[in-house]
Amino acid sequence: MAEYALRAHNVTQKFGAFVALEDVSFDLKVGEVHCLAGENGCGKSTLIKVINGVNKPEPGAKISFYDSDPSSRVTPTDAKSHGVHVIWQDLALFPDLTVAENITFDSFVASPFAFRDTTRKIARASKIITRLGVKLDPNAKLGDLSIAKRQLVAICRVLDADARIIFMDEPTASLTRKETQSLLAIVRKLSADGISIVFVSHRLAEVLDVCERVTVLRDGAFVGSYPTEGMTQKKLSTLMTGMDLNETARGVQDFGDTAIELRGLSRHGEYDDISFSVHRGEILGLTGLMGSGRTEIALSLFGMTQPDEGTILIDGVPVTFRNSRDAISAGIAYVSEDRLNLGLVQSQSIVKNTASTVLDDLAKPSYFLSPARLTALCNNWIAQLKTKVSDPHLPVSSLSGGNQQRIVLAKWLATNPKVLILDAPTVGVDVGAKAGIFEIVRGLAAKGMAIILISDEASEIHTHADRVLILRGGKTHQDLTPSSVEEEKLEEMINA
């Protein structure tokens, strides 16, 4: 019985002159849960594609599966025959087909002219679902399912194809805490069954929780493979970035007047009797499991939804927002958690995205929207927020996640808000870039902006929030100063 499911050494991958991977090693033991860690662009995806046969590395690589002889490249057929499967972050599923059809989809490709025996497909799918120990309705349409359930379908699909080595790319990015725990439990179950799992994730806490070893890549180079026992998030993040990111916790701050206050705010089915206030210069953390009402409250504050009861006061004056425009003119800005689809218009230019919130101002006084003014505004913010942009007229999709987030911030800061609501601002952003974004946020607070930080990463709340409100089931559960408890305790309180 082989000890290693996969051994890869001396893997170098070049794309033209660009060296994506240089002399990288990667070992995977049978039944192991192994993390592949590194910042965006460090080569993780490239390495995965070498292993599943999509990329052909430079000659000299030595890759072997189980007991096979090493070869210098993997063909897609090789990879399939050894049970290598990749679940990319987009899941590659079919929303209009049923769960069973998604799970057994490969059979449709393998035998297209076979009579589509729905009963047999459902039976086959049900078997896998039971084996995994989850609850899925084989007849449900995939598009109706939550992301967490879709993830499970993706796993079932690779199991149906007899996967023995599964790569999971950022599987927990869109999951709630509870859903993440379920997923990690499943990962452990699979590993106990002898399936080897490679976890690619930004969430260092999870990585250290479920993985046995972690391999770190940085800028295409192999930094090392380490057991997770004894590894800390700080150590891991230093290895990934090569920098010592010492984030100092917030000391005691001086605050100004109350910028925004909520009194007894309620919206049926979403949140109930929420009251809190945020002062100028204060960073309030809003956290809790998903479904606890955090984003729902934010959407009401931003005017996208209307509360049924209660009052919102800005600078002591009660306000009602019929839509987002009202909220923006009252000085509220909202950075959505869905940067890709809601925070930015990906295909449009950086200039257009930055200017989209302040068109009325830019068009003053003659209603003439000068392109020069738009570009000037954009360049101004790019400089202020130290964003890496080669050409502001390129689509915003050309930027990295961290830089995109800076553009989102730019676009909202341009409105000169009193209250900035940040909803999961660092999702999909590198560890290094995260620090940069919080530096900006702290600077804003120092200048008197009131900040509401919605996040479910205890470390973020612990380091950056002056106060935190923990929500549960739409109600305020706890209200405390993060620095008064240990980070681990805070994590417990959030997930309790």
Add this chain to the structure above:
Amino acid sequence: MRKLIQGWSTDRIELSAMIAFLILSILVFAVITPNFLSPGIFRSMAFQLPELGLLTLAMFIPIIAGGLNLAVTFTANICGLAAAFVVQKFLAENGAAALPIALLISVTIGLGIGMLVGAMVAYVVAHPILVTLGAMIFLRGLGELLTRGADISGMPAVFETVGHGTWLGIPIPMLIFLIAVAICFYIMQFTKLGFSIHMVGSNPKATMFSGIDVNRVLVWVYGLSGALSGLAGFLMLARFNSVRVGHGESYLLITILACFLAGANPFGGFGRVLPLAVGLISLQVIASGMNLMGASQHLATAAWGGFLILVMILRAPFQSKT
């Protein structure tokens, strides 16, 4: 040459390519047909192009907004019918007043129809192809019901000055078209509305989150489209001195063709007015050239279809799918 182009933005390259095609088509026909490069030919082109041109502008704006307006031709039709009806009934004697009133009626009714369509697209959240298809069928039916298939004709003589007259040597229809182009260009490039139209076309939800009133934008998009269609209807009335239901219906797919020829992204968000104008002129050159060669309009239609596909094939290596 490559070095020269490397510094240019994609927009400039696109426009230059369109102009190059235009010059090429003119040269080709100049060589093939003896009398092509004559003032008479250019003048007749300048008279014929504006109808199609206005309808194409009417189609263009909804495409950029991520939709489509299949009702442009029948909006034009009904506006023309309405204007002709009013003139014939009430203003047959009063030539001088008839003209501006007819214009006002056409554009206003077109604007109204467009805004209703826009409201439906925005508030019912239905696909624009469906809504404008329904509207198109409805408007056609309305026209048939009101006219019973007969045509309305006999406009006062003053209409001829618009339909067939020139000002400073430029045919008046062409002047109207150029003014419309200038206005659309201005709106799309230099106003908040134009900016919003581009953003809505690419991602309406994200645009809404930026505080832009997406519903209002959509109402104006189709309103503008309707107004331009109405203007086209008025022009057709002035040119042919009569209106009948179904007049100009074959233009519909040509307008869509012209928009894509000009590089509008079928999924919305991108497209510029200047390449559109240039593209339209190319189409007209092809049609007039072939006409001069004795080929029928049908062959010109076929040539347009082939031209579109050819241009798309040539563009293929440069396309990035958004």
Add this chain to the structure above:
Amino acid sequence: MRRAFSSAEGILGLLIVVLAVFLTISTDSFASVQNLFDLLNNQSVNIIFAVGLVVVLVAGGIDISFSVAASVVQYIVVTLLVSMGGGNWAIGLFLAAATGISLGLINALFIHRFRIVSIIVTIGTFNLFFGLLMYLSRGRSIYTIPDWLYSRVAIFSIELERGSATLYLPVLVMLFMVFATWFLLAKTGFGRQIYGFGSNPDAARRSGINVALIQGFAYGWLGLCAGIAGLMQAHIVREVVPNALYGRELDILAAVVLGGAVLGGGRGTVLGSVLGVMLLALIQNGLNLLGISPFAFKMIVGAIILGAITATNLDRILPQSRKSAKEGQNNA
């Protein structure tokens, strides 16, 4: 049960039943065998078009050149048949199928090989085919068609009090095409591939689906249907009129989309498309029988389409009760 009625097919079916009942009550002749047989005979061509189009829509594309393609096939096939001295049904159908498929594959070629968006390609081919057809035919109809094509072929006849009601060959051909398309889409693995490709083309590619095959098949099948429909059209009207089918494509598109197909792909059924065509046909039939002026037809049809669109989107217009929305979220 509720799920059956909340689907597009369910709503359509309900509407048709309601309409049929209404018309049976308010007119003498609607529920007559003669009328119903007439309906079937007359809608055969449209239904054949519709089942071809739904395959393309499910695959995520669109094609508006098919009715022009049908006209082209009519013209070419009848001309060929006349020049070869007549031929017969087998040859006729074969030629129609082959020509239709070729025209469809031309679309597929441009769409796949050059990655041009389907709406653009098919607008191009629409104009190209139509322009060439009208030019080469000089707009002239063909009045002398082969005898076998000219004579009516009855497939089913019922004796009535006065005379008889008959179903003709086009209905049989239509039923065959409906069944074949249905079987293909609903009952084969390949059909699932088509739905998958329409639902998520990128995922389909990564699953090893042969994209060229899917696209070639979808547009080819529509071409096949267009060809057959063209031949049937010539058979029914007993002449070849080059521009008779002009404008039909938008009506068929409306019917198929009413039937539940979406322009983004991945959804739509043969049943829905047939119901869509039949609903519009019933409306027209009803208006006719109710003695409403033919000039009002289109207006009413347009209004109904707009009404149907509003009705099917009602759940998006009306504010949803938040509790039920949350439930939906939790059950997922």
